[in-house]
Amino acid sequence: MLFVFHILDKPGTSEQRLALRPAQYEHLGKVEDRMLTGGPLLAEDGKAMIGSLLVIDFEDRMAAQAWLDEAPFTTGGVFGEASIQAYAQNWPRKAAG
Numbered sequence: 888m889l890f891v892f893h894i895l896d897k898p899g900t901s902e903q904r905l906a907l908r909p910a911q912y913e914h915l916g917k918v919e920d921r922m923l924t925g926g927p928l929l930a931e932d933g934k935a936m937i938g939s940l941l942v943i944d945f946e947d948r949m950a951a952q953a954w955l956d957e958a959p960f961t962t963g964g965v966f967g968e969a970s971i972q973a974y975a976q977n978w979p980r981k982a983a984g
Contacts, residue, residue, distance in 0.1 A: 897967035
């Protein structure tokens with residue numbers, strides 16, 4: 888099942904984010920084959936990273952939460968407010984097989 892992760896960084900953690908980025912990318916690599924999309928949320932200036940939006944396939948919500956709990960941005964104190972929602976992809980339309 889697909890899950891959308893909408894996560895906002897804690898204020899003042901931009902330096903931590905950059906320092907932890909290699910470890911976070913390694914963690915993301917563990918689910919890369921199940922990831923529909925992902926990337927940073929940006930501030931109004933279109934440059935400053937203020938969070939993350941990810942859509943990843945997990946067996947269930949508990950597995951999705953466990954993956955987020957183990958993320959370096961979580962354990963390193965970057966991630967603040969986070970929501971995880973089940974998601975059904977309708978667009979773009981998938982070709983009938």
